[in-house]
Amino acid sequence: MAFPNLYTHRKVAETKARSCDICFKLSSSVLITPDNKDWFYVCPAHLKDPLFCTPKIDQAAIEARKKLELEAEIERVKKEYEEKQRKKKEKQEEGEKKEDAAEDKKDKDNKPGEDSQKTLDKKEAGKDDATPSPVEEEEPRVFELKNIFYQQRINKKRQAEIARRNRERMQDPTFFPSVPKNLPS
Template sequence: MAFPNHYAHRKVAETKAKPCDICFKLSSSVLITTGSKDWFYVCPAHLKDPAYCTPKIDQAAIEARKKRALEEEMERVKKEYEEKQKLKEKEAAKGDKKDKADDKTDKNDKPIDDADKTVNKTEPVSTPKAGEGEGEEEEEPRVFELKSTFYQQRLNKKRQAEIVRRNRERLRDPTFFPSVPKNLP
């Protein structure tokens, strides 16, 4: 009869929204136990309330997410570095050819200014993407544990529903009521 105090947060379609179990506003968020023994609609605001429930943080999932993000960042940096190295090699090759040609023509002319060289370079400027860095938001927790009073209310509600169901079945059973005596007294 009892179920664990671990509820997973799920979203349903807006068309399937039902009243919140606490404030009776329409909500599309559902808390459900493993095995679907208990579930109820709840507002997302109540999930953030520390007096109602506490999020259960999965440390292994957080570590895996951080490791994946670090690997993606390393790959991105490696690619950028390789691209810059290729550009430098190309510019160095062009610069050697140009220097040889310039040395022949510029010996009698004025010296070439360093500022003129930097203007001709075209290096790609990397801008941070929308999903990277500071703008990254942390995901909401998906597993919650209700506070003892609210959990007890859920257990009592389930017990009452079970009692009502059993009583309804008993009333439908014709042997539940006593039969009329058949013998004369």
Template sequence: MSFPNIYTHRRVAETAAKPCDICFRLSSSVLITPDNKDFFYICPSHLKDAGFCTPKIDQAAIEARKKKELEEEIERVKKEYEEKKKKKEEKDKKDKKGDKDEDKKDGKDEKEKDKDKSETKEDSKPTSPKPEEEEPRVFELKPTFYQQRINKKRQMEIAKRNRERMQDPSFFPSVPKSLP
């Protein structure tokens, strides 16, 4: 009975929290194997402990996330450029029309320029804050803890097998029928 030393971190509902296998405090974090053969509750602080487990980094997922962020940034810059270009064209059109009525609209133009400046300041701010760094989801236990998990699983199987044997009536010896 062996299972891979790869555990996925999952969260359960707070109402389903059970004691941590290490420190026995209530925890809603669970480490589970991909084939669901083994699982145990663990505190999130233990996951950060280098003596307990090491995170397995998925390079493909990191590269895909970086590529997606880069594409979003390019799209945002393109939109900003188009907006600035549009505003500049509108301003040029107003300037051509404004040459005739320049003396009348001086006060209004200054107000519009102030508005444009405030809008560009607002546009330059990032629309969405950077997502905080995700915690690793896949872990590999250190050899001593992994061996403890294997031993515990074996003991559970042995206990289950013994319970089944005890329920079988042929397990116990029968009473002797002949005289000694």
């Protein structure tokens, strides 16, 4: 009859929303036990309330997320380094071109406006590529109810089971006593 005090948070469609068991507002969030013996609708605000439930943190998931973030950071730093090296190389090439241009300036006109525009476009394109995508914080999915609320859930399930048994007994024709067949003496 008893079920574990571990509930998984799940979302249902907005059309399937029902009233929260705590505050009776419409909610599409459901807390459900792993064996599907107990479930109830609850507002997401209640999940953040430390007096209602506490999140169970999965250490393996946290380690995996940290590792993923670290790899993303390493990749971002590598890209920045490569960009700096490329810019440094471009500056050296521009310096060489300027020396050559100074010598050739006497012979023909140079259009520096077009070159500066091209370098600005390259810098803007580099900035767009270098921006890291924001990592979304995941909300905890597994919760443990506080003892008061957990006992309320157990009592509610127990009462529902008793009511079900009583309904079954009422359907049984042998439940009620039969009419006496002998005449009284």
